[in-house]
Amino acid sequence: MKHNFLFHLANVTTEEMIFIQEITKDLNENQVRNFELVYxxxxxxxxxxxxxxxxxxxxIAGIQRFVTNQMGMGILYFLTAGLCFIGTIVDLINYKSLANEYNHKMALESRHFVGMAAM
Known part of the structure; x- marks a missing residue:
């Protein structure tokens, strides 16, 4: 089973699991292992x-934006105290979507990297 690593990821969401399975379905075992290491x-x-x-x-407001590579929003949150805490409250509600959006980008980037290494 080439997607066993998905069960070892901390707090992997169903959406993330389905997305990773979809983008790695055409990879061989070695490529999936490489994808796992990168991702x-x-x-x-x-x-x-x-x-x-x-x-x-x-x-420090905006740390979550820096961690998810949204540098501009991170600086804005930092300078405005999380947009007067309103943006921070919205991020508290939407933290899973922030993480999923970032993880989707990183999965695609990792998939591209593994695909380029196979050439």
């Missing part, structure tokens, strides 16, 4: 995004 180093656990968002209330 597990890049993905973000949704619970960590939630933790960073909560830290925005007590420390």
């Amino acid at each position: 597990t180093g890049k993905r973000r656990d949704p619970q960590h995004v939630l933790l960073f968002t909560i830290l925005g209330f007590f420390g």
Whole structure:
């Protein structure tokens, strides 16, 4: 079974699991192993995004945006105290979608990297 690593990812969502299975279905065992190595180093656990968002209330706002490579929004949150905490509250509600969006980008990037290495 070439997608066993999905069960070992921390807090993997069903949406993320289906997406990864779809983009890796045409890879061989070795390529899936390489994808796993690259992707597990890049993905973000949704619970960590939630933790960073909560830290925005007590420390530096926007950490969750920096962690998900949204540098512009991170700077904006930092300078405006999380857009006067409204943006931070919205991110608390949508932390899973922030993590999923980032993880989808990293999965596609990892898939592209593995595909290029096979050439």
